[in-house]
Structures are given as C-alpha cells and as structure tokens.
Amino acid sequence: MLNVSELEFKHKKYKRSFYYRYLIIFSVVIIGLIPILLFTLFDEKVEIQTTKQQAIITPIIEEKNDSITQDSNSTLIIVEENISKKEKIIPIIETKEIEDNSSILEEKRVLLTPSLSFIDRIESSNTQHITNVISDIKEVEVENIEPIIEEVKPKEQIIVNNKIESIEKTLPRIEDKKTSINIERKDEESDIADVIKRFNINHNPALSLFIAKKYYQLGNYEQAYNYALMTNDLNNNIEGSWIIFSKSLVKMNKKELAIETLKKYISYSNSSQAKQLLDEITSGKFK
Amino acid sequence: MKPSIYENSRDVFLDTVNAKDYIQLERISAIYDSLKDSIEKPLKMVLLYGKPGTGKSMFLSRLYQNLLPLQKVYLYSTPILDESEFFKTLAQDLYGIAYDGELNFTQFIKILENRELQDTAIPLILLDEAQLYSTAMMEKIRLLSDTRKVKFLIALHKTDKEDIIAKEHFQTRIWESIKLENSSNSELKIYIQKKLMKANCIDTASMFTQKSINLIHKLTDGNFRNANKLVYTLFDIYLYYANTNPSKITKGEVSTKYIEMAAIHTGLINA
Numbered sequence A: 001m002l003n004v005s006e007l008e009f010k011h012k013k014y015k016r017s018f019y020y021r022y023l024i025i026f027s028v029v030i031i032g033l034i035p036i037l038l039f040t041l042f043d044e045k046v047e048i049q050t051t052k053q054q055a056i057i058t059p060i061i062e063e064k065n066d067s068i069t070q071d072s073n074s075t076l077i078i079v080e081e082n083i084s085k086k087e088k089i090i091p092i093i094e095t096k097e098i099e100d101n102s103s104i105l106e107e108k109r110v111l112l113t114p115s116l117s118f119i120d121r122i123e124s125s126n127t128q129h130i131t132n133v134i135s136d137i138k139e140v141e142v143e144n145i146e147p148i149i150e151e152v153k154p155k156e157q158i159i160v161n162n163k164i165e166s167i168e169k170t171l172p173r174i175e176d177k178k179t180s181i182n183i184e185r186k187d188e189e190s191d192i193a194d195v196i197k198r199f200n201i202n203h204n205p206a207l208s209l210f211i212a213k214k215y216y217q218l219g220n221y222e223q224a225y226n227y228a229l230m231t232n233d234l235n236n237n238i239e240g241s242w243i244i245f246s247k248s249l250v251k252m253n254k255k256e257l258a259i260e261t262l263k264k265y266i267s268y269s270n271s272s273q274a275k276q277l278l279d280e281i282t283s284g285k286f287k
Numbered sequence B: 001m002k003p004s005i006y007e008n009s010r011d012v013f014l015d016t017v018n019a020k021d022y023i024q025l026e027r028i029s030a031i032y033d034s035l036k037d038s039i040e041k042p043l044k045m046v047l048l049y050g051k052p053g054t055g056k057s058m059f060l061s062r063l064y065q066n067l068l069p070l071q072k073v074y075l076y077s078t079p080i081l082d083e084s085e086f087f088k089t090l091a092q093d094l095y096g097i098a099y100d101g102e103l104n105f106t107q108f109i110k111i112l113e114n115r116e117l118q119d120t121a122i123p124l125i126l127l128d129e130a131q132l133y134s135t136a137m138m139e140k141i142r143l144l145s146d147t148r149k150v151k152f153l154i155a156l157h158k159t160d161k162e163d164i165i166a167k168e169h170f171q172t173r174i175w176e177s178i179k180l181e182n183s184s185n186s187e188l189k190i191y192i193q194k195k196l197m198k199a200n201c202i203d204t205a206s207m208f209t210q211k212s213i214n215l216i217h218k219l220t221d222g223n224f225r226n227a228n229k230l231v232y233t234l235f236d237i238y239l240y241y242a243n244t245n246p247s248k249i250t251k252g253e254v255s256t257k258y259i260e261m262a263a264i265h266t267g268l269i270n271a
C-alpha cells in the first residue's frame, strides 16, 4: 500500500528546496548583474568583457526556467521545441491520422534509418571490402533492389562458407572450449546482474525467465528456482518457466515435487516438452 | 467519483504487453506499415530498436497477431538461450519436425537448405529482447537468414554493446532498421486518454488536460513505461484520498501536486 502521508511530506520538502533553488539562482543573477551594470555605466573599455559575461549568465537563467516552471507560457515553448526537433530529423514518410476518435493532432514525421551507414564505417578483416551500397532503402524500388543484391551475393556466399567452417572448427576442440567457457562465465554473471536490474524495473517475464535459465546453466539452482517462480507469477502460461522450475527442483533433490508440478501443468496445457521431461525424470534419465 | 473508478483507472496502467490493449498512434502505424512493406521486400533481416519502454514488445505482439492469419509467423518473446533448443524450436515451428537429441547449427542449416519453400511468403520469426542472445548466436541467426528460407525481425534495446553487435554481425547485410522513439506530447495525451477510454474510464480520461499532460511528458520524457508507472501511482494516490479524505480531491483536472507526488514515488523526481 502506498504511504501517501510520507509522500506528502517528501513533496513539501521538494517544493521548499525548489523555491530555495529559485531564490538562489535569482540572487546570483542579481549579484552578477550589478557589477556588469556598474562597468557598462562607468567604463566603456570593459564593454567587450561585459557582453561576454552576460552571455554566460543568461543561458543559465533560461535553462533553469525551462526545467522548473509550469505556467502556460513556458510549456508552449517546450511544445514548440519538440516540433522543431522533429523537423530536424530527416523525414521520410508523412502520415495522416486514420484512427477515429482521437483528439487534435499535428502533422508528424517518421524516422526510418537504413542501417547501411555502418556498412561503410567498418573495416573487417574477413569481409574485406563490401560494396558501398548506401542508398535510401525507402526510396529504392523493388526492381532496383534486385541488381544490388545480385552484385553482393557472390561475396556473401564466400563469407557464409568461411563462417560455417570457422564455427565447425571451433566446436569439436575441447581444450579451446574449456578456456573459453571461463571467460564466458564472467561475462554471463555481469550480464545477469544487468538483466536483473532491468527486470526489477519493468517486471517483464521474458527477462525473469532469461535469468532463471542463465542461473540454471551456471548451476545456481536455488536462484533458477526463484526466478522461474517469479516468471510463473507474472504469467503462468510460459512453458519454459514450468520446465526450468521442475528441473531446478530435481537438482535440489525435490524430485517428487517436480513430478507433481509437471503433472499439474500437463493436465491443463498438454505440453509435449513437459511430458518428455516428466518421462525423463520418472525414468531417472534426468537427475 | 467512487473509489472504484480510480482503482479501475489505475489498473489500466499496469505494465503488461497484450496485443488487444494496443493503442494506435499515427506515427507507430506508419512505422507499422513500412515494416510490413519491408517484410515483403527481399530484405533478409529487419531490426527494430529503441530504448526500453518505447513499445517494442507491444509492437511485436501486435504485428504477430495481425500476420498470423496471413502467413507463417512466430514470436519468441523470451530468448531461447540454449542453441540446440533454439534450433529445435525452429525446426518444430517451421517444419513440424520434433528432434529428440541435440540439434546443432550445421545440422539445422542443412535441413534449411534442403527444404523447398511451400509458401510464397518466407516464414518470419520475431525475436524480442534480442540483445540477450550471445554474439555467436546472432551470427548464426544471420547465416540462417542468408538461406532465404526464413526471415528474422529482431527487436533490441540499444546500448553500446548492441552497437557492437550491429557492427560486427550485420555489416554485410542489406537490411532495414527502424527506431522506436519516446512519444511526443500529443501522442502521450492520446495514449493516456485512449487507454482509459478503452476501459470505460471516461471521467478520469477527461481529467488529463493539456497542462497535466505537459507535466507528465516533461517528467517521463514521453516514455510509455515511465508514463505507465507514473499514472498508475497517480491513481493510487487518488484512490487513497477517495477512501480516506474525499474532500482533498478537486474536480476537473489532475492535480499537479499529485502528479509530482507520483513522480517522487516512482523516482522520476529526486526528493
């Protein structure tokens, strides 16, 4: 339950500090302006310097006003800014509102950036030189696109073959794998931390399931169990969460509970993956 | 207003992804149309990217729902980590083949190459949260799309790390990338109001005047997820007052103070 009285208190504090800040900025500006005024009045030689100072001070004021005020004047400015920003972006498509009951709408533009820009930025050892096909995809007609692809194709083919070979080569070598696993693991743990952070923010079951699976892979079955459970709380229709949940249970020597869970799930989902796992657990193939 | 109205309005802003709650915004439907175009083009991969909370998952689930009656399409909302599991899932989905043991990349790509397309439309796989796939896995996905027997639409949120993925692994592809942005001021207004109206909360929808929208937009930067959190808390505050001290609720528009309180609670304002 929301603690509203505490929130009210915090809000009061926030408002107070907000006015203080305003006051401080205001007095700084006044104090800063006095010498400038004095200089401009009494010494013409300093003129250049004073204009410089003004230039430094005024933007600060504007910026602050912008971020704080709520009166209608300044919000108008913000809206205008938004629009002008939009228009700086290369517009490709213009659209009209199709939907019915919506309120007032301005014209808006959509940004579709062909990611070809990174093609020419890259110098890679095995790709050598890829043709500089920088074109606006949106504007290329289908007939135009075909020849471009044909042109690139032979090179692609070579790359594909190279890549497959190199992947095949790395797979069977066990020693190689061992060393690379160590390195990977470190990566994975920092990855998990990153994903956990994101999960705590948005409670996306895709993320918690991902975390559960990662933990399972790393052999941390308690955490795998925890996150599978959380996934299941968020959405109990994700097959993967039931599977990881049950597998973790088995790993934690709770085979009976795992079997019970799977049976319950199978009874309403008819999941073939769950059935297979249940078979493997009961027959002792999975332990 | 009855407290239950605030409760219903609050729950409209729970952070869930469900195609039926989709709100059409003109900018997004334009992106949607062009994405549908590019799916039909000979492009092999399409990238959808944008900050968290810009609506990528929502967009994918909508696209999935719409394409489902038209062509073969599959949505993988959760990354399938295990490689063998990934290829087995693909084999199952694309060709209905169930594998018992392991299925590695080389085996799978052979299957793919030997299959004739049954349809005119190439089957489409929608991969959400794709930044979670390993670099090696992304490389293999790229190679799969080279066979032209399957297409991938990849959704990821952009960080420096994903820039690297983009560089190293898709450099040789002619493909299209589409960016989802935070909503503009007027889009946010439509978003909030339509969401409420869809749930029949017309009275609360009309409380969001331009002034309150301006403030919410400033606080959330137009990010859907942040806006959801803020408005959810806002209605929670209203609910509290409706239950304990109804005289504190002023009629008409949303109170600036309550918006700020909600922003403090959700961490959008540091206090």
Ligand SMILES: Nc1ncnc2c1ncn2[C@@H]1O[C@H](COP(=O)(O)OP(=O)(O)O)[C@@H](O)[C@H]1O
Pocket: B014, B015, B016, B017, B018, B021, B022, B023, B024, B025, B028, B050, B051, B052, B053, B054, B055, B056, B057, B058, B059, B224, B225, B228
């Ligand atoms: N077009 C839309 N219509 C309705 N709700 C949306 C729309 N776009 C985003 N949302 C809401 O915003 C939240 C964040 O969107 P999401 O798709 O999860 O973002 P992302 O995947 O980019 O992190 C979701 O809870 C979703 O309900």
Ligand SMILES: [Mg+2]
Pocket: A204, B056, B057, B058, B128, B129
């Ligand atoms: Mg998402």
